[in-house]
Amino acid sequence: MVPFREVVLKVHSRCDLACDHCYVYEHADQSWRTRPKTISDEVIFRTAQRLAEHAKTHALPSVSVILHGGEPLLAGPARLRRICEELTSAFDGIAALDLRIHTNGLQLSPRYLDLFSEYDVKVGISLDGDRAANDRHRRFADGRSSHPLVLKAVELLRQERYRHLNLGLLCTIDIENDPVAVLDALTELEPPLIDFLLPHATWDDPPPRPDGSPTAYADWLLAVFDRWQEQGRPVPVRIFSSVASTLGGGPSLTESLGLAPTDLVVVETDGRLEQVDSLKSAYEGAADTGFDVFAHTFDEVAAHPGVRARQLGLDGVSETCRRCPVVRSCGGGLYTHRYRSSPDGEGFDNPSVYCHDLAALVHGIEARTPADTVAPAVAGPAELLAAQEDLTRTLLARLHADLDGGGGERWARAWELAAVLEGSEEGARGLDGVLAHPYTRTWLLDALAALHEDRPQAASLAADGLQTLLAAAAVRAGLDLRVPAPYRDGGLVLPTLGRLTVAGPGERGTVLVRAAGEGFLAGPAGGAERKIRRSAAAEPGWLPVRAFPLPGSPFPGHGFVIDDLDPHRDCFAAPAAATLAPAAAGRLGDALTEAWALIGERAPAHGAESLDGPLTFTPLTGGAPGEPWVGRHGYGALGIGADQDAGTLALTLLRGVRRARFRALVDVTDLYAADGAWEHRMPWKEELVPFSRLLEAAYERLALAAFDPRYRDGLPQALDTLEGAAELTIGGKRLLTRMRKEF
Ligand code: SF4
Numbered sequence: 001m002v003p004f005r006e007v008v009l010k011v012h013s014r015c016d017l018a019c020d021h022c023y024v025y026e027h028a029d030q031s032w033r034t035r036p037k038t039i040s041d042e043v044i045f046r047t048a049q050r051l052a053e054h055a056k057t058h059a060l061p062s063v064s065v066i067l068h069g070g071e072p073l074l075a076g077p078a079r080l081r082r083i084c085e086e087l088t089s090a091f092d093g094i095a096a097l098d099l100r101i102h103t104n105g106l107q108l109s110p111r112y113l114d115l116f117s118e119y120d121v122k123v124g125i126s127l128d129g130d131r132a133a134n135d136r137h138r139r140f141a142d143g144r145s146s147h148p149l150v151l152k153a154v155e156l157l158r159q160e161r162y163r164h165l166n167l168g169l170l171c172t173i174d175i176e177n178d179p180v181a182v183l184d185a186l187t188e189l190e191p192p193l194i195d196f197l198l199p200h201a202t203w204d205d206p207p208p209r210p211d212g213s214p215t216a217y218a219d220w221l222l223a224v225f226d227r228w229q230e231q232g233r234p235v236p237v238r239i240f241s242s243v244a245s246t247l248g249g250g251p252s253l254t255e256s257l258g259l260a261p262t263d264l265v266v267v268e269t270d271g272r273l274e275q276v277d278s279l280k281s282a283y284e285g286a287a288d289t290g291f292d293v294f295a296h297t298f299d300e301v302a303a304h305p306g307v308r309a310r311q312l313g314l315d316g317v318s319e320t321c322r323r324c325p326v327v328r329s330c331g332g333g334l335y336t337h338r339y340r341s342s343p344d345g346e347g348f349d350n351p352s353v354y355c356h357d358l359a360a361l362v363h364g365i366e367a368r369t370p371a372d373t374v375a376p377a378v379a380g381p382a383e384l385l386a387a388q389e390d391l392t393r394t395l396l397a398r399l400h401a402d403l404d405g406g407g408g409e410r411w412a413r414a415w416e417l418a419a420v421l422e423g424s425e426e427g428a429r430g431l432d433g434v435l436a437h438p439y440t441r442t443w444l445l446d447a448l449a450a451l452h453e454d455r456p457q458a459a460s461l462a463a464d465g466l467q468t469l470l471a472a473a474a475v476r477a478g479l480d481l482r483v484p485a486p487y488r489d490g491g492l493v494l495p496t497l498g499r500l501t502v503a504g505p506g507e508r509g510t511v512l513v514r515a516a517g518e519g520f521l522a523g524p525a526g527g528a529e530r531k532i533r534r535s536a537a538a539e540p541g542w543l544p545v546r547a548f549p550l551p552g553s554p555f556p557g558h559g560f561v562i563d564d565l566d567p568h569r570d571c572f573a574a575p576a577a578a579t580l581a582p583a584a585a586g587r588l589g590d591a592l593t594e595a596w597a598l599i600g601e602r603a604p605a606h607g608a609e610s611l612d613g614p615l616t617f618t619p620l621t622g623g624a625p626g627e628p629w630v631g632r633h634g635y636g637a638l639g640i641g642a643d644q645d646a647g648t649l650a651l652t653l654l655r656g657v658r659r660a661r662f663r664a665l666v667d668v669t670d671l672y673a674a675d676g677a678w679e680h681r682m683p684w685k686e687e688l689v690p691f692s693r694l695l696e697a698a699y700e701r702l703a704l705a706a707f708d709p710r711y712r713d714g715l716p717q718a719l720d721t722l723e724g725a726a727e728l729t730i731g732g733k734r735l736l737t738r739m740r741k742e743f
Contacts, residue, residue, distance in 0.1 A: 004054065442569070
């Protein structure tokens, strides 16, 4: 059951306008005629009690109550005060109360706004655009214009003393209106938000389409979108923000679009509990639940089949919608707009009556959204590396913030030292070098997990990692700074550099490290220092990280490294192997070099030149030959079995580099959303898999196909399946375009 977080409270059932598009008075359901005009004390009291109880039962952090009508201001200030008082007192100490009112503004005066200020009631005003647009429907019963009075209300709300209450403008679309004039009129009033609403309609009572176009509403909204872009997007427009969010893999931001479950219920002036108000457009009694605040709890209403039907997400839309590529953004449209009466009781199991409009709107906004503003990391290696570096730095800042002064003396000093390093060009470069090291990310994730799980060694894990990282950064930068660095089990591991034995097995302590000439000096405070040359091969007590040059690699000196030293390297699904003996490490390095040469010959586009950064290989025990491992680390590491021939290693590398790049992309950008909601056939395995698996497998297979054409089998079908899938985000589409070019 989805608890209600939004309640529409009908406080007055009549209106002082006679809009001909109003769903309350002008549509199928005429139940308003039998309701009391004004909400009673009893209904207010019971609603407040029931709602607070509902919030408490479900531990809701906040609940929005929208005062609605008819026209809610007709209830008068005394009644509205009573409502605010009851709700505020019932929610005291239980949940935050977000009070709002949707009004036509005609009665709005300082008297009301002072009251709203007292209870922090936010105010939304209905305005359909410029005067011609507004007066097309929003007129008094005698035909007089409401426009001047609404503008007065908006002006009042814009005054400094009331501005904090301004919720924005609600505009019901009429495609006879000039979209540009409508938007200009609305943005001129500088509202904090504009909400465009499609007029309520069903398949039985479809919306007017004067020129017969099936996409007339999309065309109108896209004309608004273009004008809005031209204006520099001066205010948020909810429908556009929602589509942009879902296209990028985020949630929908309005009930009228997307697959988010509805968590809204209506309390009528007589205390009856009803489903969403717009259902009144469908048929007489469509919104009825048969429940009321006197005899029923909100939990009972939440379990009502009609309410549940609007909370089922993908399972609650029609079969046509389930197969639609834009369903994540559209969600089948507003529930009411799906209604069609039929002898076999089809009801709401249909696409929206605005189906063509909604599809055209989503595609139109997508076509107008520059991909690089949505998913820069997909653009190229430099952007991906920058996004990955940003992620590591964000995690480091997060660790510092979460330690919240509890990291101890060592952390505090190390943090100060980090700022000193950042202060010079060489220092910042040295720091960048160690932050880009894949196992720095592993340390950060481990330290954050230890901290959040309240493990006793959390602070020490954090400080150990930062100190060794800074010592390595200072050495890389060649800065003459004495950096304390902890050693464990007799060994000091400087990330990206190597392991120095400073004491006997099992011993732990701290040494001071400082750069000197081509290497560094390390020793206890006040004791003898040992000098290490960075370029030196292994020597007694010093084991450098082994770097191997790669012909054609854009990273001179170290096309790849074998890291079998870093204490954080054991982050793969298979265990990390112990440090290799020199001969075994040499053999592995030679085999990797040979494998790269083979790739360079047979698939030059995937050779050493194509690398985004130096690769770090960590030998693992177990695992199938040809299978690379990507674990819980930053970009650029691969776990591999130690004994493989060059041919097998070439396939491992092709697959592994793509897998690492794919995972790095997924770390920093949304390539898909609602993964697992559908299953897709993987052509080369005759297996049904979630979208993410098919995308990753196709991405890897493209690299293999460049090396061995037999891997081309099934790729065209896979690319077509991916392209038509609803899970694909705008960033994912960009990746897919690149994949198609590769093929
Ligand atoms: S565009 Fe049409 S078919 Fe697709 S989800 Fe929306 S209403 Fe359903």
